[in-house]
Amino acid sequence: MEGIVVRRVIPSDNSCLFNAVGYAMDHDKNKAYELRQVIAGTVASDPEKYNEAFLGKPNGEYCNWIRDSEKWGGAIELSILADYYGREIAAYDIQTMRCDLYGQDRKYSERAMLIYDGLHYDALAMSPFEGAPEEFDQTIFAVQKDRTIGPVEGHALNLVKEQQRKRSYTDTANFTLRCGVCQIGVIGQKEAVEHAQTTGHVNFQEYR
Structure with a gap:
């Protein structure tokens, strides 16, 4: 697909990680409540894997905590959501230009992309042209044999570099x-x- 990688801004309401994933996976920026429930359910169902050492707090306490719409998500939540959707989630950090890939070990065949500015997550999408409506966005990309998503990956990295240059x-x-x-x-x-x-x-x- 020809086009440009764009940053789709998600509202700053402490649920940006969940809504950014919701947009990338389902074109829906209002998935936070649902995805918090998914994460709490996943964690509650496997207390051995999701133990206090892993979560930083007791299993039950974490489940109540993550359901709270004021609490922020991070790496634990992204890895659970990658498995829930059966797709890799690439999270690009603007400050360090690092890309953290969640679900990588599962060899999923598709990937969605987020961008992180130190406090806030937005979604990345491929748009046919600058200013195109969001309904034309492509947010799911096929993972190639070399485990990249082809030219889109380069476009995404260029966007991250540009944001870093602007100190965004x-x-x-x-x-x-x-x-x-x-x-x-x-x-x-x-x-x-x-x-x-x-x-x-x-x-x-x-x-x-």
């Missing part, structure tokens, strides 16, 4: 944020999370 990422240890609700300044992800937990405010803007 957040250095989560040292960035400064201002709360969009009460205008208080915080430094780093830890302080932002603490502020969000104390106040319920989740609308942060980066400022320098």
Whole structure:
């Protein structure tokens, strides 16, 4: 397919990972509730695999935690969702330009792509031309014999490089944020999370 790889922006509502996966897999940006249930169900069904050492908290506690729409997902959730959909999930990190591939060991025949800026996940899609409507997006790509997705992979990496050049990422240890609700300044992800937990405010803007 000829076209360009584009970044499809997912709302910043603490469920961006789930909704980005939902868009990449199902063209649906409102899958967070459903996918959180899927993850909780998967984890609850296999307490030996998903033990406290693996999850960082007891199995039951994790299941309640991941169902909470305020909680963020990460690597554990992506690996479970790759298996749920039976497709690889490639997550490109803008700051490091690293690509983490989930479900790789299963030799799935298709792959979807996400992009991560240190705080937020968006979906990557192949669009026939700049500005084309989202219904024309291709978000699932066949994995070739060499375990790449062909030229699309190069296009995706170029997009990530371009975003990195524009510094479209957040250095989560040292960035400064201002709360969009009460205008208080915080430094780093830890302080932002603490502020969000104390106040319920989740609308942060980066400022320098």
